[in-house]
Amino acid sequence: xxxxxxxxxxxxxxxxxxxxxxxxxxxxxxxxxxxxxxxxxxxxxxxxxxxxxxxxxxxxxxxxxxxxxxxxxxxxxxxxxxxxxxxxxxxxxxxxxxxxxxxxxxxxxxxxxxxxxxxxxxxxxxxxxxxxxxxxxxxxxxxxxxxxxxxxxxxxxxxxxxxxxxxxxxxxxxxxxxxxxxxxxxxxxxxxxxxxxxxxxxxxxxxxxxxxxxxxxxxxxxxxxxxxxxxxxxxxxxxxxxxxxxxxx
Numbered sequence: 265x266x267x268x269x270x271x272x273x274x275x276x277x278x279x280x281x282x283x284x285x286x287x288x289x290x291x292x293x294x295x296x297x298x299x300x301x302x303x304x305x306x307x308x309x310x311x312x313x314x315x316x317x318x319x320x321x322x323x324x325x326x327x328x329x330x331x332x333x334x335x336x337x338x339x340x341x342x343x344x345x346x347x348x349x350x351x352x353x354x355x356x357x358x359x360x361x362x363x364x365x366x367x368x369x370x371x372x373x374x375x376x377x378x379x380x381x382x383x384x385x386x387x388x389x390x391x392x393x394x395x396x397x398x399x400x401x402x403x404x405x406x407x408x409x410x411x412x413x414x415x416x417x418x419x420x421x422x423x424x425x426x427x428x429x430x431x432x433x434x435x436x437x438x439x440x441x442x443x444x445x446x447x448x449x450x451x452x453x454x455x456x457x458x459x460x461x462x463x464x465x466x467x468x469x470x471x472x473x474x475x476x477x478x479x480x481x482x483x484x485x486x487x488x489x490x491x492x493x494x495x496x497x498x499x500x501x502x503x504x505x506x507x508x509x510x511x512x513x
Contacts, residue, residue, distance in 0.1 A: 323406035
C-alpha cells in the first residue's frame with residue numbers, strides 16, 4: 265500500500281522508516297513547515313518547563329541560559345524523548361494529551377509555581393486554560409507552523425493514480441484540515457475522501473469527518489510515531505500481504 269505522509273520533513277523521514285519496515289511504500293508530502301521564532305525566554309528562571317511538541321524542545325535546545333535541572337513536563341513519549349536528548353534530566357511523560365499533561369503538572373507542582381510553557385503557533389488553549397488559575401504561567405511561542413500553499417506534487421500524483429489503495433497519515437488536526445483544503449483546491453477532493461485516513465486522535469479526525477471522508481482510523485496511542493501501527497489491521501481486513509510483526513517503539 266502507498267502511504268502518504270504529511271508530517272514536516274524531519275518527522276516525515278522517521279515515520280517513513282516505520283512504514284517501510286511494515287512493507288509499505290511511503291510517499292512524503294509535507295504540508296506543514298516548522299519555523300523557529302527566535303523568541304527570547306524570560307529572565308526569571310522557571311520551576312518547571314512544559315512542552316507540547318518536540319518542535320518546541322528543538323527550538324530551545326541551544327538556549328544555554330535555561331537550566332536542564334528543572335523538571336520538563338512533555339505531552340507524550342515523542343516529546344519526552346526529545347527532551348531527554350536535549351539534556352533535561354527530570355522528564356515527565358504527560359500521557360499524550362494536554363488534559364493529561366495538566367493533571368501531571370497539578371500532581372507534581374505546588375500551586376503558585378512558575379511554569380515556562382514553550383509553545384507553538386497555532387495551538388489549542390486547553391493547557392493554558394487548565395493551569396492559568398493555579399500557576400504563574402509564562403508562555404513563549406518558540407516556533408510557528410506554516411501551511412503549504414498548494415498540495416505537493418507527489419501528493420497530487422498519488423491521489424490521481426487510479427483505484428489502488430492509498431492511506432494518509434495525519435499527525436495533527438491542523439495537518440488534516442490543510443490536507444482536505446488543498447486536495448479540494450487541486451481537484452483531488454473525491455479521491456482524498458476515498459482514501460484510508462490514519463489519525464493521531466479524535467480531535468485530528470474531526471476535520472476529516474466533517475469533510476465526509478469515508479474511512480478513518482484513530483490511533484489508540486496519541487503519538488504521531490504510533491500511526492504506522494494502524495497499517496497492520498488495515499492490511500488484514502483488505503486481504504493484502506501481511507506486514508511484519510515487529511513495530512518500532
